[in-house]
Amino acid sequence: MGRLLFFAIIAVLVFWLITRFIRKEESQDKESRSIEGEDMVCCAYCTLHLPRSESIVIQDKYFCSKEHHRLYSQ
Structure with a gap:
């Protein structure tokens, strides 16, 4: 039972880190894609x-x- 709980916690942490990394890249892409306007x-x-x-x-x-x-x- 203890091993199952340990692997479940590890899986949740890995999932959280991956989604955090993906969101960080998406926000950087949005910033670099912004077009400077002209009057x-x-x-x-x-x-x-x-x-x-x-x-x-x-x-x-x-x-x-x-x-x-x-x-x-x-």
Whole structure:
């Protein structure tokens, strides 16, 4: 009876350690997968939202294309 109890406790401890290790790896994967965001801006002509890096900035206004800047200026 004592041996059975001993092996049961060992099995529970091994199971607990394995699940703890797996959870730790999953949380590290989630942290490394996080994507850093970028500021979004709005086109002054059509109000389309686009990343700042893809926009055209003219006179402190953001545009999604040169055509929209031209139409906005008229």
